[in-house]
Amino acid sequence: MEVPQGHPQGADPRAFLESAEPQIRKKLEEELRALGGGLKFQLALKVSLVKVKPDGCEEYTDPVLRHKQEAILQKSEIRAALQQAFPRVLETLEKWTQRGSGWAVVQFHTLWLDIARYQPLRGGSYIQLPAAVKNKKAVVNVKNNDDHCLRWALRSALFQAAEHPHRPTKYPTADGLDFIGIEAPTPISQIGMVECQNNLAINVFGWDKGVIVHHLSKQPEEEARINLLLIEKAGKFHYTWIKNLNRLLFDQSKYRERKHFCERCLHGYSREDLLEVHRPECKGIGQTAVRVEMPEEGKNNLTFQNHHRQLPAPYIIYADFEALTTKLAGPELDPTMSSTQKTQHHEACSYCYVKVRCDGQTEVPEVPVEYRGPDAAEYFLRALQEEERGIKGVLANPQNIRMTSSDWESHRTACRCYVCDDLLKGDSVRDHCHITGKYRGAAHSACNLKLWLSPKTTTISVVFHNLRGYDSHLLMQAISKVEGRMSCIPNNTEKYISFSLCFIDSAQFLQASLSKLVEANKPEAFQITAHYEPEQQKRGLLMRKGVYPYEYVDSWERFEETQLPPKEAFYSKLSDEKIEDGDYEHAQRVWETFGCKTLGNYTDLYCRTDVLLLADVFETFRKTSQKQYGLDPAHYYTSPGLSWDALLKKTKVELELVTDYDQHLFIEKGMRGGISMVSKRHARANNPKVEGYDPEKPNSHILYLDANNLYGWAMSQPLPTGGFRWVEGCDGLAGTIKDQPADGAEGYILEVPPGALR
Numbered sequence: 001m002e003v004p005q006g007h008p009q010g011a012d013p014r015a016f017l018e019s020a021e022p023q024i025r026k027k028l029e030e031e032l033r034a035l036g037g038g039l040k041f042q043l044a045l046k047v048s049l050v051k052v053k054p055d056g057c058e059e060y061t062d063p064v065l066r067h068k069q070e071a072i073l074q075k076s077e078i079r080a081a082l083q084q085a086f087p088r089v090l091e092t093l094e095k096w097t098q099r100g101s102g103w104a105v106v107q108f109h110t111l112w113l114d115i116a117r118y119q120p121l122r123g124g125s126y127i128q129l130p131a132a133v134k135n136k137k138a139v140v141n142v143k144n145n146d147d148h149c150l151r152w153a154l155r156s157a158l159f160q161a162a163e164h165p166h167r168p169t170k171y172p173t174a175d176g177l178d179f180i181g182i183e184a185p186t187p188i189s190q191i192g193m194v195e196c197q198n199n200l201a202i203n204v205f206g207w208d209k210g211v212i213v214h215h216l217s218k219q220p221e222e223e224a225r226i227n228l229l230l231i232e233k234a235g236k237f238h239y240t241w242i243k244n245l246n247r248l249l250f251d252q253s254k255y256r257e258r259k260h261f262c263e264r265c266l267h268g269y270s271r272e273d274l275l276e277v278h279r280p281e282c283k284g285i286g287q288t289a290v291r292v293e294m295p296e297e298g299k300n301n302l303t304f305q306n307h308h309r310q311l312p313a314p315y316i317i318y319a320d321f322e323a324l325t326t327k328l329a330g331p332e333l334d335p336t337m338s339s340t341q342k343t344q345h346h347e348a349c350s351y352c353y354v355k356v357r358c359d360g361q362t363e364v365p366e367v368p369v370e371y372r373g374p375d376a377a378e379y380f381l382r383a384l385q386e387e388e389r390g391i392k393g394v395l396a397n398p399q400n401i402r403m404t405s406s407d408w409e410s411h412r413t414a415c416r417c418y419v420c421d422d423l424l425k426g427d428s429v430r431d432h433c434h435i436t437g438k439y440r441g442a443a444h445s446a447c448n449l450k451l452w453l454s455p456k457t458t459t460i461s462v463v464f465h466n467l468r469g470y471d472s473h474l475l476m477q478a479i480s481k482v483e484g485r486m487s488c489i490p491n492n493t494e495k496y497i498s499f500s501l502c503f504i505d506s507a508q509f510l511q512a513s514l515s516k517l518v519e520a521n522k523p524e525a526f527q528i529t530a531h532y533e534p535e536q537q538k539r540g541l542l543m544r545k546g547v548y549p550y551e552y553v554d555s556w557e558r559f560e561e562t563q564l565p566p567k568e569a570f571y572s573k574l575s576d577e578k579i580e581d582g583d584y585e586h587a588q589r590v591w592e593t594f595g596c597k598t599l600g601n602y603t604d605l606y607c608r609t610d611v612l613l614l615a616d617v618f619e620t621f622r623k624t625s626q627k628q629y630g631l632d633p634a635h636y637y638t639s640p641g642l643s644w645d646a647l648l649k650k651t652k653v654e655l656e657l658v659t660d661y662d663q664h665l666f667i668e669k670g671m672r673g674g675i676s677m678v679s680k681r682h683a684r685a686n687n688p689k690v691e692g693y694d695p696e697k698p699n700s701h702i703l704y705l706d707a708n709n710l711y712g713w714a715m716s717q718p719l720p721t722g723g724f725r726w727v728e729g730c731d732g733l734a735g736t737i738k739d740q741p742a743d744g745a746e747g748y749i750l751e752v753p754p755g756a757l758r
Contacts, residue, residue: 013093016043016108017086024113028078031115038073038118038187042066046109047093051102062109065092071118071189076181106344125149127231127238133207134730138247139229140165140242147184148229150194151177153239154202157226179338188230191215203227203263205242211249211266221279225263245637267294267661278662294664300657303336304648306450306635312358313628313634314435315391317384317462318615319353321474322607323374325551334720344551348377348474350557352607353462354528354615355387358435360623362531368608370598372559377478384501392455398434411465419451459502463632465614467505475503506618508638514610515545516615526616533612541590542609547583559600564591564668570741656722663724667749718743 024043031039045065050058067088070081097105100528120342126143133139143153143166152168161170165325177196181188188204192215195202201219207229208211212229217223227242242248249261249268257728259268260275264282269275323346350372356362371379398701417424418441431443432454443451526543528600533539552558552569570579596602618633629646636642637703647653658664685702687693727733727748737748 006196013045013047013090013105013108014086017043017089017111020111021082024082025078027113028072028115030703032072032075032078035117038189039070040069040071040116040118041081041085042069042114043089044112044114045089045093046111048098048106048109049103050106060106061094061103065089065096066294066552067092069116071353073187073189074117087365087703096314098379103544108348119598125236125238127167127233127236129231129240132209133229133231133248136250138242138244139240141238142166142167142168142171148179150184150239151179153196153228153241154198154200154226156241172484174710184237188215190411192218195219201225203621204239206230206232213264213266216264219238233413240706243678255342265661274662278665282665286351288684294659294661297659300659302648302653302655302657304645306645307447309632309635309645310419310626310649311440311451312622312632313461314358314395314453314458315355315460316634317353317355317387318611319351319380319462319464319471319617320531320607320610320614321348321380321464322350322372322548322553322603323347323474323550324349324556327554330375346474348380348477349373349553349556351376352604352611353380353383354532354611356528356615356619358433359438360527360619361491362528366609367532368607370604372604372606375557377474380477381475381482388460388501391460392458394435395453395455395458398453399432399437401430401432401439402437403430404437411439411442417442417444417447418444420448422445438702460502462503463506463614463618463634464503465506465510465610467503468507472503472505504634506621506636509633509642510617510621513545514614514617515649517546517614519619521617525620526613528615529612532608538593541586541593542613544586545613546590546606546609547579548606553599553603558714559598559603561599562597564588564596564602565599590707653721656724658724660724660726666751670749720747720749 004144022484026041027616028041043066046062047065048204049061050065051061051148052058070085072078073567079694093105126141126149126439128134128142129139134141138157140153142149142156144152152171155171155175155498155634156165157538158175159171163169164170179194180197182194182197186194191202191357192205194200194733195217200221201217202215203213203217203225204215206214207226217225225247229240229242230250231238231240245263246259246261246268249707256353259270260272261268262275262278262282264279267282269278320367325344325346327344350370352368352370354368356689369383371383373379411428411430414428415424416422417428422444424442424444427444427445429445429448431440431448431451432438512520515543523543526539532537533542547570549565549569551573552565567579567581567584569636570587573586590596590605591602594605596605622633625631625642628652629642631642631645631649633639648655683702684692686697686700687702688695688699723746733748740747
């Protein structure tokens with residue numbers, strides 16, 4: 001449902017939401033009746049924000065503000081749910097507009113109401129305990145014959161029976177509990193209401209081959225908790241009372257001594273005093289209920305494992321789109337109102353791609369694959385599916401190994417596995433490329449199996465430059481029209497890093513414009529471009545980023561024009577930039593030299609050139625990475641992922657993963673970071689050395705400090721790799737730390753009260 005805003009600009013956000021409440025409430029009531037059960041809803045408010053940058057220019061953005069979904073089971077809950085939802089939307093807005101961000105609300109555009117069916121877990125009549133739970137003798141399961149098992153479970157906790165606690169007759173029916181407005185069977189979503197109406201603190205756990213957390217009480221920590229276990233059988237659920245949580249969780253630890261378990265994270269401690277020290281720390285982790293599983297001792301060493309990423313990806317595809325920039329109809333907005341105005345719709349009108357094999361060879365056809373016409377993005381995705389089927393057919397029929405005399409000699413004298421670099425112990429095999437048949441090296445049999453290219457699991461990388469910022473949006477317009485499962489890795493609400501088939505963004509590795517990257521490479525690096533354009537004179541014209549009249553090409557008829565558009569047509573209204581005379585003269589030479597008959601021909605050439613140059617630039621980067629680090633960037637999404645594996649591989653470091661949950665919490669508490677900025681537009685100092693100084697007023701100064709590369713600097717310092725342990729007894733520790741060299745073999749992580757800082 002979409003609720004038109006119909007409100008003037010500058011409206012108060014709270015008033016804006018409250019004015020829409022009657023319409024929202026009416027729609028929720030209608031959906032409750034139509035669904036015949038519960039629902040979940042979410043509000044999404046689109047706003048326009050403005051911020052004045054230091055240079056005086058205005059920057060605009062249109063975020064969509066959402067909140068956590070709210071559940072409603074009956075009509076009487078709607079008002080309370082909206083009273084929860086509205087403040088959460090406003091909190092999201094405040095994160096934009098407060099804390100010195102500089103953003104201010106200009107206009108509210110639209111309020112969306114998203115609704116989905118909700119069938120919550122709810123307890124009912126009696127169900128037998130699973131044998132694994134029953135044998136622990138830690139849970140009381142009352143044999144009720146009605147739908148009020150939650151109430152019976154609470155009775156068993158509040159009026160504990162010494163004998164036969166499973167019998168309902170052991171508990172008073174006049175229990176003093178207030179269940180007005182509480183459904184029977186009771187869904188987990190109403191546990192909070194039960195707590196408030198009865199001044200109780202209730203935790204609800206589940207059982208799935210172990211204990212899981214469903215609901216943690218938000219009542220004050222000093223309130224004693226009633227722990228309930230919600231069990232399930234054949235789609236039916238039943239509440240029971242956990243009499244002894246420590247006994248229930250006992251075998252979830254490999255250690256057999258008595259344990260004391262935290263109700264939030266289900267982590268166990270050998271002594272109750274240790275648990276009490278842990279509780280204040282655990283409460284701060286995400287403010288939500290989590291079950292934490294730490295690495296096991298003996299299995300907590302991290303080393304380089306991605307050996308298959310040392311090999312070049314079997315195939316890689318380089319691609320690019322061109323788009324029609326259709327003008328959007330609508331009145332010009334008053335610039336004094338500082339509103340964002342949408343002026344163009346971008347529609348993919350053409351694409352080009354080239355496929356490169358693992359040995360750097362391009363494959364037929366003799367020209368890159370090109371298409372220009374309607375539904376270009378959809379045709380592109382279908383073409384890639386055909387390429388995928390063809391490539392998987394090649395992988396399903398691997399080439400036999402071809403050994404030269406030098407290959408035999410190299411294999412005979414090999415002492416180390418070329419994959420893992422460990423010594424060979426008589427178990428070496430001849431590893432070869434399944435695409436070309438070439439011998440690669442001597443490897444352990446186990447390492448050789450890790451390099452096997454499965455047609456079912458091998459991914460094919462498709463590379464765009466600035467996929468994240470532009471081309472991904474064109475692809476997303478067509479993705480629903482293509483058969484197959486697509487999964488996305490979100491980076492934020494407007495940018496995508498990668499999605500399957502495995503699209504990657506070269507700009508996540510090479511953060512510069514394509515023209516700058518071309519300039520940074522030597523002419524001999526452009527082998528793929530030379531393959532498709534062997535004439536040196538023509539190729540020389542392509543060895544620079546061309547110009548294209550993006551905003552001029554706003555209809556299909558433009559492609560039929562038989563002359564290069566005038567220089568004025570290359571003006572960009574978006575960036576308010578014109579092209580230089582030299583750039584236009586270059587475009588004229590390209591048009592004439594390549595015999596372009598129409599603007600469509602020029603568009604095809606422009607797109608093809610970008611693809612070929614991108615292919616050569618990224619292939620050079622791949623070769624450099626394989627030479628320096630022995631890793632192929634085509635297996636990664638971003639440079640940090642590549643850098644991490646390069647670190648593990650080159651240093652051969654063995655990192656010890658923390659197994660002590662409290663050590664993890666202790667380290668996490670010390671994490672610092674975030675965006676720092678100065679958004680104050682004007683400040684006046686009363687400085688004796690500055691004109692306008694007033695001796696009658698206190699002296700004041702403006703100090704603006706900044707430090708570059710803090711993260712990079714920190715990562716370049718000596719870093720811990722293992723041996724984490726608590727320090728027993730801190731007497732004399734201050735002196736020990738002072739004598740500790742900054743690059744010593746050991747270091748300390750300290751928690752120091754601010755009052756003790758100097």
